[in-house]
Amino acid sequence: MSSSPIGFFDSGIGGISLWIRVKELLPNENTIYFSDSKNCPYGNKPIEYLNEICIKNTEFLISKGCKIIVVACNTATTNSISILRKNFDVPFIGIEPAIKPAVLNSVSGKIGILATKGTLSSTLFSQTSSNHLDKVDLIKKDGDGLVELIEKGIFEGNDLTSLLIKYLKPMIDFGVDQIVLGCTHYPFIKPLIKKLVKDVNVIDCNEAVAFQLKNILEINKLNNSGKLNNSNHIFFNSSRDNTTINKVLENKYEIFNFDK
DSSP states (O other): OTTSOEEEEESSSTTHHHHHHHHHHOTTOOEEEEEOGGGOOSTTSOHHHHHHHHHHHHHHHHHTTOSEEEEOOHHHHHHHHHHHHHHOOSOEEOOOOOHHHHHHHOSSSEEEEEEOHHHHTSHHHHHHHHTTTTTOEEEEEEOTTHHHHHHTTOOSSHHHHHHHHHHHHHHHHHTOSEEEEESTTGGGGHHHHHHHHTTSEEEOSHHHHHHHHHHHHHHTTOSOOSOTTOOOEEEEESSSOOHHHHHHTTTOSOEEEOOO
16 A cells, blocks of 8 residues: 555646645655546535535545545635535545634634635634634635636746735735635745735645645555656646646646546
8 A cells, every 4th residue: 555646636737736745745755646637616506516526536546455545625625524524434634724823823813714615604614713713803805706717737826816806905004913825726826925915924734734744644544655766657637738737747747638
């Protein structure tokens, strides 16, 4: 099992922002990434349908021999990971907005959270954020439309900037000193976000999740002890358009098109 791949899935390219951190931290691990671009975005899907999608994604990755599954999507994690853990025996790593470090780092006592509607409306997010309501004031914004632009490979430009200003200005006016990116797509536009919010600290959870994955692999004795830098990385996409995936992967990997 140690040489078996780590499985990742997301509604598109978003989880690749996490995959990049994992590859850096665990260079000898094999991986399989499933980009479910056909069903993108997940943030507006009904919960019952989202659960079905996540179950099918997991079944696909397990059929490929994955030893652990990374639900590389905030919406899928906050809504469906409990269902996945009940239905499958493999370990799961989920993604949640990095509220705790934002609270610990905040001086103003005000933090902003930019996420999808599906994440912000989830029970798990409500429970997680409520644990910190006595310490800080939260302002939440649904980044409607951002995922769609990012999936098109748009990481800058007037349309994206206008949309970000719409969501970020109320946070700045509110007085936040921390902004949490609650979607794995958003790190791809983090440079633009940081440019717009200037001195406000912008946090994503990718580094913390990569270290959590490393710890879980070690605890379960699943970490690959094979040759360093001899890893294999396979990518699947449920749609036929690989343009943006190739862009973020710098055309270094072959993409297999497969509608599960």
